[in-house]
Amino acid sequence: LCAGMTLAARLDEALAFANEIIEVAERLDDPAYRVLGYRQLATIQFYTGQNRDALASLQRGAAHRDRQRQRALSYRFGWDQGLAILSFEVLVRTSMGLLDSAARLRGQALTEISAHGHATTIPSATFCVRTWPQLALGELSHLERDSTELARFCTEKKIEQIRLLASVHQIYAQAMRQPVAANIAALRTALDAVKKSGGNTGNSILLSNLAEAVLASGDPDGAEAALRDGFAFVAQSGERYWLADLHRLSGQVALRRREPNRSCAESCFLQAMEVARTQEARLLELRAAIDLGRLWQGTRAKDDIRALIAPILGQIEGGETAPDIRNARALLAELV
Numbered sequence: 245l246c247a248g249m250t251l252a253a254r255l256d257e258a259l260a261f262a263n264e265i266i267e268v269a270e271r272l273d274d275p276a277y278r279v280l281g282y283r284q285l286a287t288i289q290f291y292t293g294q295n296r297d298a299l300a301s302l303q304r305g306a307a308h309r310d311r312q313r314q315r316a317l318s319y320r321f322g323w324d325q326g327l328a329i330l331s332f333e334v335l336v337r338t339s340m341g342l343l344d345s346a347a348r349l350r351g352q353a354l355t356e357i358s359a360h361g362h363a364t365t366i367p368s369a370t371f372c373v374r375t376w377p378q379l380a381l382g383e384l385s386h387l388e389r390d391s392t393e394l395a396r397f398c399t400e401k402k403i404e405q406i407r408l409l410a411s412v413h414q415i416y417a418q419a420m421r422q423p424v425a426a427n428i429a430a431l432r433t434a435l436d437a438v439k440k441s442g443g444n445t446g447n448s449i450l451l452s453n454l455a456e457a458v459l460a461s462g463d464p465d466g467a468e469a470a471l472r473d474g475f476a477f478v479a480q481s482g483e484r485y486w487l488a489d490l491h492r493l494s495g496q497v498a499l500r501r502r503e504p505n506r507s508c509a510e511s512c513f514l515q516a517m518e519v520a521r522t523q524e525a526r527l528l529e530l531r532a533a534i535d536l537g538r539l540w541q542g543t544r545a546k547d548d549i550r551a552l553i554a555p556i557l558g559q560i561e562g563g564e565t566a567p568d569i570r571n572a573r574a575l576l577a578e579l580v
Contacts, residue, residue, distance in 0.1 A: 331372035341526030343563025388417035
């Protein structure tokens with residue numbers, strides 16, 4: 245019930261079930277169900293933008309993780325919940341800008357995945373520790389390559405839900421590389437397939453990706469329509485973890501109009517930063533700050549832009565090769 249409500253993006257109902265699992269697990273003093281309960285709770289907290297709480301829940305669950313004894317439960321719960329704990333910590337740490345520790349955990353998870361024999365655990369964990377972080381970080385060439393490989397594996401093993409998501413990611417990366425009408429149409433078709441499957445969780449980032457690709461194709465009206473759908477989904481579901489980037493992209497739409505609205509764009513970028521700050525989503529906060537800093541160039545003092553970017557960059561742990569980090573450092577270099 246908890247997993248079903250989560251997948252359907254009925255997050256309030258899912259939260260109630262997660263808390264019930266934890267309550268029973270604590271009463272029975274059952275470590276396997278503690279792992280399951282805290283993983284479910286952390287997943288919901290992550291999607292609702294509560295990164296710090298999600299990290300704490302994952303760490304509480306990890307304390308009861310036993311790789312050998314609990315691996316057999318993969319067949320009961322759909323995928324290995326101990327590995328799921330590790331995998332979701334990669335996502336949360338990536339969101340919080342703890343990129344070096346996320347990379348270390350990703351390496352540990354990939355080692356465990358390579359030795360795992362459970363058919364649905366392998367793609368579920370791979371999606372969480374490899375392709376989804378590539379999407380969040382904007383590593384689109386890697387995303388296109390690895391999502392294609394993941395979709396192929398899922399096709400062979402008949403694992404439909406991850407195949408659908410991997411296909412969306414692959415087509416999105418392709419559409420950003422070549423934002424032509426055929427690729428945009430293919431992305432819309434892939435998104436429709438995900439929606440028809442009943443898997444609604446994550447729709448806010450998928451609609452954000454669609455808006456970004458449509459905007460890259462030169463269609464601000466189409467991008468705005470996708471963003472409206474994204475904001476409506478957030479309001480209905482409570483899935484706030486990608487809300488900051490919906491605001492940021494709204495600012496980009498305002499700048500891509502025939503008559504750019506700089507004031508509207510500035511307001512959107514500031515709102516994106518505020519949302520991200522309250523969530524400790526440092527990666528999205530930095531991304532919005534870079535857009536705002538570039539908007540300010542030529543109209544604000546260099547020290548203002550430096551004071552905007554540098555403190556956020558200082559809170560991010562490592563990740564020197566990540567596109568957002570490189571973009572931030574490039575902008576700061578321009579201010580010298």
